[in-house]
Amino acid sequence: MDPATRLLDRLFPPKCIFCRKVSDINEYGSCSRCSAALPRSGHFSIPAAPSCSAACAPYHYAGAVRSALLRFKFSRRKGYARFFARAMADSVRSDIKGRIDCITWVPLSRARLRKRGYDQARCLAEELSKELNIPCAPLLEKIKDVRPQSSLSRKERLTNLSGVFRAISPFQAKDASVLLVDDIITTGSTVAAASGVLKKAGVRVIFAVSAARD
Numbered sequence: 001m002d003p004a005t006r007l008l009d010r011l012f013p014p015k016c017i018f019c020r021k022v023s024d025i026n027e028y029g030s031c032s033r034c035s036a037a038l039p040r041s042g043h044f045s046i047p048a049a050p051s052c053s054a055a056c057a058p059y060h061y062a063g064a065v066r067s068a069l070l071r072f073k074f075s076r077r078k079g080y081a082r083f084f085a086r087a088m089a090d091s092v093r094s095d096i097k098g099r100i101d102c103i104t105w106v107p108l109s110r111a112r113l114r115k116r117g118y119d120q121a122r123c124l125a126e127e128l129s130k131e132l133n134i135p136c137a138p139l140l141e142k143i144k145d146v147r148p149q150s151s152l153s154r155k156e157r158l159t160n161l162s163g164v165f166r167a168i169s170p171f172q173a174k175d176a177s178v179l180l181v182d183d184i185i186t187t188g189s190t191v192a193a194a195s196g197v198l199k200k201a202g203v204r205v206i207f208a209v210s211a212a213r214d
């Protein structure tokens, strides 16, 4: 350990990202106690998103994972991205069969980004890109904000998201195989809308990964 890291460790001893106790944490940011109890997931299908060939997530959106993701998203715990991305990389390696040319993410709108200061899905995508050694590029933009998906019925969710995403031109991923990153996948309607736009722009294969699934 270099002196700077040692000093930082003394000033800010590492805390488990799940229980927030000072502890010896593993490469996923977790203490051994939490590690044994985390709700693990794996690969799953998204019936709502036929353009997406396969999806995976290391965790279920529950308990300590849910609270950690809420802190990551709303309480400026940007540093959690690295830890979640490591777990996501493991999922991708074991659950996604097929080559991936490029990583991209489900973006926030400009207004939301200004308010929050960072795009959590982008942070995950960039860390995942380092883990997997696959380039990461912005391919989509969110051009309007919509009512929260959780307040809507299944049918409303799909129409609510139409016209929300646009492919960034010039489009860099024609005929490519793309891994789409989001922080949480719930019904899959966001992934469906985003992958529909990617498909139309010429992406050949789309896989999806999130830190957690509902």
Ligand SMILES: [Zn+2]
Binding pocket: 016, 017, 018, 019, 020, 021, 030, 031, 032, 033, 034, 035
């Ligand atoms: Zn813990």
